[in-house]
Amino acid sequence: MAHYIELTPFDLFLAVGLIIIAAAISVALKLGITRSLFMASARCMLQLGAMGLILKKIFQINTPLLVLGWLMIMLVFAGREAVRRSKTKYKGINLDALATMTVSSLVAGGLVTQMVIKVSPWYDPQYLIPIFGMVFGNSLNGICLCLDRLTEYVRSRGREIELMLAFGATRSEAMRRGARQAVRTGMIPIINNMTVAGIVSLPGMMTGQIVAGASPMQAVAYQIVIMFMIAAANALGSMSIATLAGRRLVSNYGLQLPEHKK
């Protein structure tokens, strides 16, 4: 194992100083976000701390059931978050989001951990948990964007969809333009990320690996695999959520407009 400088509780205490700088600016400029800044930092510390403890336990016990169970919990939270963040909701959105997250991340994450990295044993939490975490986080984003674009399309161009239906279009034919736009929207962030990777920013995972002492070329290799995995997960996720949501928004009897978020 390569060497890195271990952080002590005192180092973390020093880091709190950085938040104080941000808070001081907030107070000086009367931004009115001092409270939420402190709350957010506190939550960040607590949540990550709890996560650290849980991961430590999972790494110790190291059984497939526990790892899978933890992945399931992450999956459910990611699905709920995707729905919470999207501006419009319709009946059945929770199920659609969960199904989409499951399929897209299972395919992309499964391929990467089992076929590319060939994790051994197959459930090794050191790899599975961070890698699936990244797939979940990114698909969540893609799904949200895709859903918003799709419902927005149905809302603003419902008359065109009806026109096509009235001339005998099937549901998928009537939604084709909208679904295409939505999937494209869902995939834009990862395309942008891949485009500027290494020029504008060093991706977080790569940074972490380099700090932890991995060789830069290995860190790059991992990063490339991860980005491609995210691209695949986003494409799969956007496509399936667009299909599932499209079926709910356009029934055999025409448009079923979603309600605005209260």
Added chain:
Amino acid sequence: MADFECGPINYKTREGLHILQGIHLRLSSPAMVVINGPSGCGKSTLLRAITGLNNAEVALRRLDQERFDERTLSAWRAKVTLLLQDAPCLEGSVLENLTFPFDFKNSGGRMCSETSISNRLGEVDLGHIPLDADVRRLSGGERHRLGIVRGLLWGPKVLIADEPLSGLEPELADKCFHVLMDYARMENAIVICVLHEERFAGKADQWLKLENGTLHRINPL
């Protein structure tokens, strides 16, 4: 020859208002049918119910020997086509707006030639509009006529139109009405129009009035 049957149709609003009460339509081609009635009586709801664009209860939808159910509604709509109220258009050119349905799975190999496009456009005084013009540049009246041409080119056995003449100058409205009437005659089709103007209703083969949820025959008695 087309034999069309639809009904009984029942439609209740969420508030429990019984807007369409057991309406049953049976028509044979050629036929030009005009439906009118007081505003808000459910004329558009009726047309949407026939074409399956709302959740009205419709016991039977039949064209010639073929019956259609919920799963085959899109095929039904390819044959029993509604020209929606206010003549919506797709974003794009005039040509795209006239030809998009021919790419649908349900088009059943229908085609439309450039000659027929320009002939039909000429019939409703749209001959001067270039096919590559953006539809957003058309006026309201031009869009209505474009909607009619779209329906005629598509050539369904039953063409249903929801106020296709609204916003047209009297002279143009006359012209368009006769184009629709000729379509019923020449193509041996059925045309059902919701129209406000009684002067047209009198010229149609059948004049039906929608009132209190049922259709009454005005002409011929």
